[in-house]
């Protein structure tokens with residue numbers, strides 16, 4: 001039983017960061033490189049987004065309700081928060097993160113119909129992909145990481161980090 005629990009937690013932890021694409025290009029490549037060739041193609045990224053979307057769409061109606069989106073996030077959050085020993089801090093962090101998740105839901109729901117469609121979900125992902133793909137060749141690679149490092153050295157405070 002214990003073994004099963006650890007395995008499930010590890011699986012969720014592994015899948016976790018992919019849901020919200022990382023701000024770090026290095027981590028972005030680590031998480032989104034499905035075929036292990038060291039770079040992320042646009043097609044590869046789209047496939048990953050589809051998998052994440054379907055996973056969160058519990059009632060399989062093709063859209064993510066706030067409950068589905070926030071619920072998926074909360075499941076992963078609980079595992080992360082279990083590492084915080086102080087119950088008061090844990091509660092505080094939980095409330096803060098859940099507020100942010102609801103804000104993110106509102107941002108992702110571009111047409112404000114109360115649900116995230118795959119189109120909306122993909123569009124936000126592709127915006128993120130575009131920020132990582134600094135040389136705009138349709139792939140996020142080591143070259144883009146190097147460009148991010150250069151920007152950081154030049155003191156540019158970009159949303160996307162190396």
Ligand SMILES: [Ca+2]
Nearest residue numbers: 033035037039
């Ligand atoms: Ca790849």
Ligand SMILES: [Ca+2]
Nearest residue numbers: 109111113115
């Ligand atoms: Ca919508």
Ligand SMILES: [Ca+2]
Nearest residue numbers: 133137139140
């Ligand atoms: Ca690129």
